[in-house]
Amino acid sequence: MSELKQMDHSSLQNLYNKTKQEFESIKKQNLALNMARGKPSAEQLKLSLKLLDSVNSENIGDHLSVLNYGLVDGIPEAKALFKDMLGVDTEEILIGGNASLNIMHDLISKALIKGVVDSEAPWGKEDKIKFICPVPGYDRHFTICEQYDIEMISVDMLEDGPDMDKVEELVRNDASIKGMWSVPKYSNPDGVTYSDDVVERLAKMETKANDFKIFWDNAYVVHDLTDYSPRLKNILEACKKHGNPNRVFMFASTSKITFPGAGVAVVAASKENINFIKEQLSVQTIGPDKVNQLRHVRFFKNYDNILAHMKKHADIMKPKFDAVLNILHSKLDSYGVATWTEPEGGYFISLNTMDGCASEVIRLAKEAGVTLTGAGAAFPYGNDPRDRNIRIAPSFPTLEEVEQAIEVLCICIILVSTNKLL
Amino acid sequence: MSELKQMDHSSLQNLYNKTKQEFESIKKQNLALNMARGKPSAEQLKLSLKLLDSVNSENIGDHLSVLNYGLVDGIPEAKALFKDMLGVDTEEILIGGNASLNIMHDLISKALIKGVVDSEAPWGKEDKIKFICPVPGYDRHFTICEQYDIEMISVDMLEDGPDMDKVEELVRNDASIKGMWSVPKYSNPDGVTYSDDVVERLAKMETKANDFKIFWDNAYVVHDLTDYSPRLKNILEACKKHGNPNRVFMFASTSKITFPGAGVAVVAASKENINFIKEQLSVQTIGPDKVNQLRHVRFFKNYDNILAHMKKHADIMKPKFDAVLNILHSKLDSYGVATWTEPEGGYFISLNTMDGCASEVIRLAKEAGVTLTGAGAAFPYGNDPRDRNIRIAPSFPTLEEVEQAIEVLCICIILVSTNKLL
Structure with a gap:
């Protein structure tokens, strides 16, 4: 041949x-x-079946209140469990329902109507807004942009992350660029993990829009195929160091850890961002399914077990x-x-x-x-x-x-x- | 005295x-x-504790797929169970997550950005939009309007529902009135159940806005205190009869049937509305927590048991x-x-x-x-x-x-x- x-x-x-x-x-x-x-x-799926048994009528004990209304930001035990996954403090995390995509979507739809922390106006009041999309990337991210007429600008994915020369040039010069998608570890579909240098540049870069946000979808944060796990630099810490603490929303979920349809989603960000999200969430719902959060807490107990x-x-x-x-x-x-x-x-x-x-x-x-x-x-x-x-x-x-x-x-x-x- | x-x-x-x-x-x-x-x-809460046991690692049987992605409109078994609660067909219902308030909120936020069925433009593109609010009413409904700068017009609640003379006059003359809140059975807080005549007039009335929607929050649909249960006329049927099939979104949930924090929420509407909602939902999430839907199906089996x-x-x-x-x-x-x-x-x-x-x-x-x-x-x-x-x-x-x-x-x-x- x-x-x-x-x-x-x-x-x-x-x-x-x-x-x-x-x-x-x-x-x-x-x-x-x-x-x-x-x-x-x-x-x-069968690996996690016992999770279904971790809260039942016999063992619920004094956790009856998880069945009732309240705690729009999730139960403290779940924050304690998942904060290590994203490397943040308990005040920097919020535990949601079964889908991180839902949280991302809602952040964007609310940004269009109300803006985000640091916005001068709702995104939807601007003539045009744009998102940077490293390509190839995750189709469901792009579908959200398409649904809401957010113009997508493709930037090539290189071996250590998106082409940062291009990204920096774009965000420095265009105030209508409000956001950027990222799957920073084992990117979908290329499997690229962003290098320290890329993370650092994303955290540090000058953006023409004051309310530019990185949607850091860490969907595969613990999804190694081998014993080797590439280190991903903590972008929230980097953003804080460079004076841009509100630049990033980090997401993760147990969709591909326990159950895709019945997992737990989390969002992590600066305290100011989390408080902002919590306030908006309080208008949207009385609270997430806390029983399922408790199931996860009891099933895993700690991060090492995850x-x-x-x-x-x-x-x-x-x-x-x-x-x-x-x-x-x-x-x-x-x-x-x-x-x-x-x-x-x-x-x-x-x-x-x-x-x-x-x-x-x-x-x-x-x-x-x-x-x-x-x-x-x-x-x-x-x-x-x-x-x-x-x-x-x-x-x-x-x-x-x-x-x-x-x-x-x-x-x-x-x-x-x-x-x-x- | x-x-x-x-x-x-x-x-x-x-x-x-x-x-x-x-x-x-x-x-x-x-x-x-x-x-x-x-x-x-x-x-x-203790009345429903056995619901937690209805899906576990032993009895899940051939329902493993409820743990996985998919079925954004809910499992068919849940549709079959809850359709009778709202008196609709299986094609007219969608089963969501744990909070009907969340579905209402999302319908409104998406209407602002994208419009609804019959909209000529997104609600948010209008100079001003307004909702009719029967008073006294449910504070969380009003908070959604306030959050999104939707002007609220109070209409008095009378003994058999909102003051319909007033409602009819308002919607006939003002194209900026896009919606109306209703808790039609045992209204919050007055406990009023809308009369047949009120339901009929709501379904029939002429509205200046083509895309006027009634948010029919049937939160207390099965929440009688005595053996007497007042009949509430089926507003979707009435709307269809009067040629306004897309006028109403009906909501219910098991928040006050099983668990406030871990129930199941449903929305019912015309097939066209349900398909529209489903399409939007597919952008927002891959699917609801179907395990919890299955728990409810197995716990109740049929509507009589509810x-x-x-x-x-x-x-x-x-x-x-x-x-x-x-x-x-x-x-x-x-x-x-x-x-x-x-x-x-x-x-x-x-x-x-x-x-x-x-x-x-x-x-x-x-x-x-x-x-x-x-x-x-x-x-x-x-x-x-x-x-x-x-x-x-x-x-x-x-x-x-x-x-x-x-x-x-x-x-x-x-x-x-x-x-x-x-």
């Missing part, structure tokens, strides 16, 4: 024909495999990631038509085809019964300018299904690439 | 002096009683309401300085003092260790124009505490009334 680009026409044609046959025979298998979303598997629990997730996830990588290597290495990440954590492998091939690969895979994340999903407005990025989410299917799906993916990549070069 | 207004000066002075002595001696008791909020008691469960609440609540009413009657009847409701359900007794006395009564009660809902809380902007309304919430304290608190309240009312007449 040799790189496709160096193959002569008839070799390419032969490869195309052979691969096309494989593709047609796979179609006949009526596969139904889904690698579209970063969704934990049943096996992972870390130990995550090793069990890694034991399930790692073989799936390895399977994907092994098959990609063995099937594609020699052809030189795709590159991919080899992440040390998080939920995704990010693959780039030759320019102009991703959407056709995804379409063919679907035809063969393998659902991948939609083409362009990792880019603002669903538009991958080079049409090359494919996000692979190996968590939900079984190991065998992952292997099957990636075999199919490789066939589709070879098929589309040869066809393009013919 | 005779009516205070007919007493001569010295009799009034004697009554004042005697009551003042009683008041001073109560202050020495250092009471700490709270009747401020409609909060269920510990005894009521009704049977509510009788147990009534057994706890009724003696407290009776105690309040008995003491009010025995202490105040003859003086003619206060009137109060005798509700058949809900959470409140609404008391009116002589004009100009309520805030002083509430202040003195606080001084004597009895916390009541803040003066004016039941009115937009916290302003009770006649300063006479006091909301009594007997649910949370024990029966003995309720009796003590109402004795104190009566003393404060007599003290303030005599002082005013002197």
Whole structure:
């Protein structure tokens, strides 16, 4: 085998024909495999089943008040448990319901109507507002911006975080840039962890908008695949040091620690930000589900147990990631038509085809019964300018299904690439 | 005893002096009683403790998927259970998280940014928007309007619902009136259930704004204190009949059926409205806590069991309401300085003092260790124009505490009334 680009026409044609046959025979298998979303598997859910038993009619004891109204910022025991995950003080954290995305969305919708700490006017009163979006990134972040007509400015994700030269230039000169999305550890989908230097520059940079906010979605904060865990610099501390304490909202959740549908979400920020959020929340609701917070507190007891629990997730996830990588290597290495990440954590492998091939690969895979994340999903407005990025989410299917799906993916990549070069 | 207004000066002075002595001696008791909020008691919470056991690691069975992402509109089993509570079809209901207030808030905040079904523009793009607020009403509704600069127009609550002549006139002539709050059964705090005629007129009335919405907060839909339950006409059906299917959002929750902090909230509306809400929700969150929905489904099984469960609440609540009413009657009847409701359900007794006395009564009660809902809380902007309304919430304290608190309240009312007449 040799790189496709160096193959002569008839070799390419032969490869195309052979691969096309494989593709047609796979179609006949009526596969139904889904690698579209970063969704934990049943096996992972079972790791936390005992959490459901940690508050019941027998053992609730003197915690009856968690069933009643109140404590809009969450129970103190939950703050004590989760503050170490984000490296903040108890006054700098607020414990919410089951979805950190919901908290992010609500912060933005309220900012549009009322502004944030340091705003001179509600964001929605400005002619136009913009967010910086490192790309590729998380589609649900971008959907919030799209929903609320917030213009998205793509900035490339480099090996140690977003292109900071570009970010600094943008925010220094444009007052309409009010925010920036970030998944700073094991970024979705590239698996990049921001370097100390990137964190430092984000905390320090001069912004034309006084009320510029970084939405620091630390979704994979404890989601290592191996014993190695890259250090992520504490951005809140860095922001304080540089005199910008209110610049960042940090988010995390137990969606991929316990249960995606019934976890606990947290937001951390400066005391001033947290008080502001708490005040707004008091208008919105009387309080979060505190019983579920208590379940988590009793199940984990302390932060070390959360870390130990995550090793069990890694034991399930790692073989799936390895399977994907092994098959990609063995099937594609020699052809030189795709590159991919080899992440040390998080939920995704990010693959780039030759320019102009991703959407056709995804379409063919679907035809063969393998659902991948939609083409362009990792880019603002669903538009991958080079049409090359494919996000692979190996968590939900079984190991065998992952292997099957990636075999199919490789066939589709070879098929589309040869066809393009013919 | 005779009516205070007919007493001569010295009799009034004697009554004042005697009551003042009683008041001073109560202050020495250092009471700490709270009747401020409609909060269920510990005894009521215990009625539902077994709900916590209805989903655990042993019995979850093949419902593992409720732990995962998805189903932004709730699980079908929960729709089937709660649709009868609001009298709608399964396509007309959406099951949310733990707080219906949160759903109401979010509908309004999104309407401000994006509009609702039938909107020509987002509400927030209009120069001014207004809501009709039947008064006295629920303070948390009014707080949402105040937070978002929605002007509130008070309309008096009559014996069978809001003053419909006034409501019809307002909405017919003012396009900036976009919404109206309603607690249609056992209204907060007056305990009024809207008559068929009022419901019919609300459904039928001509509104200048095409996108006028009624926020129908049926918080006390199954919260009868006796075996009698007043019929509330189905407003969604009435709206459909009159060609205004998208006019109403109906809300309910199990906050005062199971757990205030860990219940399940529902919204019901036309299919078109529900689809619109669902689409917006999909931007906001991946899904609600479906495990808690399943807990409720398994605990209640069917709607009849919810009704049977509510009788147990009534057994706890009724003696407290009776105690309040008995003491009010025995202490105040003859003086003619206060009137109060005798509700058949809900959470409140609404008391009116002589004009100009309520805030002083509430202040003195606080001084004597009895916390009541803040003066004016039941009115937009916290302003009770006649300063006479006091909301009594007997649910949370024990029966003995309720009796003590109402004795104190009566003393404060007599003290303030005599002082005013002197």
